[in-house]
Amino acid sequence: MRAAREEFDVLVVGAGCAGSAVAKRLSDQGLDILVLEAGDWVTPEMRPKTHLDWEARARHDFNPRPSVRGWDGDYPVTARGGNPIDAFIYAAVGGSAVGYGGHFWRFAPSDFRAQTLDGFGVDWPIAYEDLAPYYDLNEAEMGTAGLRGDPTGPPRDVESPTGPIPIGRLGEKWVDGFEKLGWYWWPQEQAIISEDYRGRKACTNRGFCTAGCPHSALAYAEEIYLAPALRRGAELRTGAHVREVTVDADGNARGAVYYDRHGQLHEVLAKVVVVCANGLGSPRLLLMSTSPRFPDGLANSSGMVGKNLMTHVQTMVIGHFEDRIDAHQGAWGGAVATRQFYDGDPKGDFKRGFMMAAMRGYPPLTTALQVAPWGPAHHEAMERHLNHEGVIWVCGDDEPELTNQVTLDWENTDAYGLPGVVTDYTLSDNSRAMSKQMVARASELCEAAGADSVRDLGFDTLLGWHLLGTVRMGDDPETSVVNADNRAHDVPNLYVVDGSSFPTGAAVNPTNTVQALALRAADRILAAHAN
Numbered sequence: 001m002r003a004a005r006e007e008f009d010v011l012v013v014g015a016g017c018a019g020s021a022v023a024k025r026l027s028d029q030g031l032d033i034l035v036l037e038a039g040d041w042v043t044p045e046m047r048p049k050t051h052l053d054w055e056a057r058a059r060h061d062f063n064p065r066p067s068v069r070g071w072d073g074d075y076p077v078t079a080r081g082g083n084p085i086d087a088f089i090y091a092a093v094g095g096s097a098v099g100y101g102g103h104f105w106r107f108a109p110s111d112f113r114a115q116t117l118d119g120f121g122v123d124w125p126i127a128y129e130d131l132a133p134y135y136d137l138n139e140a141e142m143g144t145a146g147l148r149g150d151p152t153g154p155p156r157d158v159e160s161p162t163g164p165i166p167i168g169r170l171g172e173k174w175v176d177g178f179e180k181l182g183w184y185w186w187p188q189e190q191a192i193i194s195e196d197y198r199g200r201k202a203c204t205n206r207g208f209c210t211a212g213c214p215h216s217a218l219a220y221a222e223e224i225y226l227a228p229a230l231r232r233g234a235e236l237r238t239g240a241h242v243r244e245v246t247v248d249a250d251g252n253a254r255g256a257v258y259y260d261r262h263g264q265l266h267e268v269l270a271k272v273v274v275v276c277a278n279g280l281g282s283p284r285l286l287l288m289s290t291s292p293r294f295p296d297g298l299a300n301s302s303g304m305v306g307k308n309l310m311t312h313v314q315t316m317v318i319g320h321f322e323d324r325i326d327a328h329q330g331a332w333g334g335a336v337a338t339r340q341f342y343d344g345d346p347k348g349d350f351k352r353g354f355m356m357a358a359m360r361g362y363p364p365l366t367t368a369l370q371v372a373p374w375g376p377a378h379h380e381a382m383e384r385h386l387n388h389e390g391v392i393w394v395c396g397d398d399e400p401e402l403t404n405q406v407t408l409d410w411e412n413t414d415a416y417g418l419p420g421v422v423t424d425y426t427l428s429d430n431s432r433a434m435s436k437q438m439v440a441r442a443s444e445l446c447e448a449a450g451a452d453s454v455r456d457l458g459f460d461t462l463l464g465w466h467l468l469g470t471v472r473m474g475d476d477p478e479t480s481v482v483n484a485d486n487r488a489h490d491v492p493n494l495y496v497v498d499g500s501s502f503p504t505g506a507a508v509n510p511t512n513t514v515q516a517l518a519l520r521a522a523d524r525i526l527a528a529h530a531n
Helices: 017-027 054-059 095-099 109-118 128-142 168-181 221-231 278-288 364-371 378-385 429-448 511-528
Strands: 007-013 033-037 077-080 085-087 235-238 241-247 253-259 265-275 313-320 336-338 354-358 389-396 405-413 419-424 453-456 462-464 494-496
Touching: 007 017, 007 253, 017 033, 017 095, 017 221, 017 511, 033 221, 033 265, 054 364, 077 085, 095 221, 109 128, 128 221, 128 511, 168 336, 168 354, 168 389, 168 429, 221 235, 241 265, 241 278, 265 278, 265 511, 278 405, 278 419, 313 429, 313 462, 354 429, 364 378, 389 429, 429 453
Parallel strands: 007 033, 007 265, 033 235, 077 419, 085 462, 265 494
Antiparallel strands: 241 253, 253 265, 313 389, 313 453, 336 354, 354 389, 405 419
């Protein structure tokens, strides 16, 4: 057995959606790549949907909250603020998308110019056209189900690899509601294949995709991107808890120091370092990487590392229908969606806007915990609600604010003595005004679709599915951390490539954009460091 190599062309920290895409793109060009990941592989046996008690497993062993799940790669996350964030992060090969549902939107061209168009947040230093070819590439690699021609979507040169996921009986009800209201709708695009594609089997409509797809109709980055990179010679080290990114005397990134799963300390060297550790993990690592040259954290001369945390203004609105609606069948998110209210409020109560995804219903245990009390009334409540409810997920644009932030938590450390993080988040007045309209419009849709009652989950605790903005991209080194190529202003061979680099978050799921940015950044790395 050969000794582990300790010098590489590129070091990638994090094997999630972004890190996996970067690793494959660069390994395809023959570069020597090392990927460090604190977590481990998620085996089929770990995915809840491969077991009969899948819903209990999804709430415990596979729970998206680190404090509940307690995997070896986790670090503590403490939520504070007026609207504390219920952070959704997985320390795993594949990153947090090992538990995603596969909504796979592109940002609209206007999302890159929110300040210019609406006086909201800041503009991106790139435009939609810069990402368009990488969206095409990513969707072809991941395999998506959808339909080109969405009149509110960006122009597209190619059709989705497979057609839309069937919307089912509940989807037909949602369509009826949209039509009655005169609102635009379109089939939801997903990273799920509706027919066999590149050796993967089509979706069989088992539902509740976030608990794991038994045969990978749902695209997982570790299978699509990372596994081919490893076959091309890239190296992956799991159980690698990075303590810091090191720098040389000239202020260039030198490599990283990390603890292995046995607590042994190692140092690796690389010509280029790429941090892909998500909206909490990337600022955490930069803030831990202090030195005489960077006393406030690596690449943090602007003081912006950890600032501008965004998580979308999002909640669930649930409509109850008298008749059974087959809510358990089909991809969890795979029905229909609208951007009817995406471009703002006609009355001017708030800036920017939101989308609505009209989806399937909740599974039995989740339904029971929400509406069925223990005791004599339990069965009656379950009979009334289970398979009689449909969910509308509403997601609004979230303005970046300095007061919403991620900081190190030295009072709560991981198993290696490294700090956890504190998230501090409070909804802005703009977000509060938007949230009221989101629930009102979704309730209106439920009623138009035939629901006889409507409830919602509110915003007191925010769904932390999309953790964005904490290592902002921009042209000005005084107000941003990385440039338009995801390259740190302060450190010429350091890149940060994940949702943390988003200047604004749009009002749709970020995974497709995270991966498109990663593929583009990989090409920029090749161009800048070819010699």
